[in-house]
Amino acid sequence: MWPDRRLIDLFKTEFPIVLAPMAGIMDADLVIAAAQGGALGSLPCAMISAEKAREQVNVIRQRVSAPVNLNFFCHKPVEADPAREAGWKSRLSSYYRDLGLDPAAPVAAANRAPFDEAMCALVEELKPEVVSFHFGLPEPRLLKRVKAAGCIVMSSATIVREAIWLEENGADVIIAQGAEAGGHRGMFLTDNIAEQPGTFALVPQVADAVKVPVIAAGGIADGRGIAAAFALGAAGVQIGSAYLRCPESKVIAPARAALAQARDDSTVITNVMTGRPARGVANRVMREVGPISPDAPAFPHSATALGPLKTAAEKLGKVDFTNLWAGQAVRLGREMPASELTRALAGAALARLSQMAG
Template sequence: MWPDRRIIDLFKTEFPIVLAPMAGVMDAELVIAVAQGGGLGSLPSAMLSAEKAREQVNIIRQRVRAPINMNFFCHKPVDADPAREAKWREQLAPYYREHGLDPSAPVNAANRAPFDAAFCEVVEELKPEVVSFHFGLPEPKLLQRVKATGAAVMSSATTVKEAIWLEENGVDVIIAQGADAGGHRGMFLTENIAEQPGTFSLLPQVVDAVKVPVIAAGGIADGRGIAAAFALGASGVQIGSAYLRCPESKVSPAARVALAQASDESTVITNVMTGRPARGVANRVMREVGPISPHAPAFPHAATALGPLKAAAEKQGKVEFTNLWAGQAVRMGREMPATDLTRALAGAALVRMGALSQS
């Protein structure tokens, strides 16, 4: 009944629905629930240690017999710039004083590491059925080792140029990430945020430009969005924000309230939280310092100085310094078990596509 079965056949899932990997707000529990609902569960691994990744995959394997997608970052590491970070700390100093914190106290470094040989060994050991990358692809030798495990490889493109590059460099699937998508922009051949197209402008152009299956990501949160993506040539969809308020997510109570109250105007693209453009529900520091700040240290170092502020505010039940990554369709999220939501999304899409085919 799906007009394009390439993703279903490649991933061996019941539905062509991929759970977006959302680092910091989910773990194995959400992966398991989506897999039980017939979708592809994705484990965000860029902020995990090798040991934690093994633990999480083992939990998933013990609970469900289904394919797993392990997701990694491929950014080029940038050394911390002490002078720039000092200016950043100075800009954040009033917030430190407001919360009774010392702006000069040492803080923990950001823990977003790019895919490397050590993590490649983890992939070779665990053999996930799918491996996805953000910010491009790893170096060719590492990519060859990943593909040698038998894993299907996919990565995000935010422009047609990036999609063509990904196909030329060996991906099996391209995720067309529109500007309305939540989380970090997958940009790797451009830094121009102003030129980023929305999902339903980007998608058909990517489909026309490449031969591999394309997954649509951004602004899709119900059956209508899924049907629209397939009408524009998608072979599958990647959905994240719709799952944020499911009981299996690790979103805090205060963040759940903020997400539930969000509207179509609530999210912005900002570099304040990590140093790299990402879409999320606007919080106090995004509004007052950004949303785009030329003073934010390069990714991921901007997050370092925000860590103590985030912790202090969250103790008071506030999310003034918490990165609430979410897309423009965040308002359409639902408070229901992720297994049920996955099946509801697929069912509604099939009904919609059936109605369209008969009209």
């Protein structure tokens, strides 16, 4: 069976598969379906209020008796820079004109809040089995409260130094996020995306450097990838892109079409969409303004000026300004219910592992 059972025993899940938290395009429905398939479902909480998170967890708890992972960002907030934002809006002004929008109209600020007192109190109230963080760990007093609530703590590392820091600072599980992964880089001790290793290089080095279980993330979307992760020393995998086209995801129709047509070379790392490097399928604004632009305001303020463009273009059925976060294995994604996909992934991985063992 599974060559390393540490995560199955720790999470009490059927399979050592974690559904990646994908903020903005999923909610309780995908968490429930993945959990019904035997994975650890993750609810992204970085873009929702504490009230919304409570409501979502209640829905999950009513529908399935399985462990749940609540995911939070813990970046250091950067104040908005009016001059930089004005320059950014000016850089995007031709798009505003094309869509008949007024660049001077007030815009709602992008919401991506770091883990705070309110969310910590919510964790203490809801007691999720697992809490995961992106961009390091929260301040020690908040982390202490999360652990006192009985939650298993996970966070992402993009280099070995980050993995060692996470273990030393209280993480129970480390997600080794390779350069292939979709979405935001979890980096917090470096900002050099050019140096980020791929999953195949990162996982064995992280597994050698820490004692806690390691989850491989990035470019894993089928049984072969899962089996390879175990061969490299991982105790489990985190998978996101493979689930994007499941019926339970909230990906809008034009974005689904773009993801379905994506190839191995369709994704790029960009800072244009939010101000922080993230991998996604290239869209018009990523190609024309980036993919990396020195003009993009700091995270998450870059997303503010794109908000009205995203809304207007989506009404026309276009994803020119929509985050299409996805990893390099996006082409391996399938259109099938998430519970079935989870079982198919686990079954294919176990068959491959037994071949390797035999």
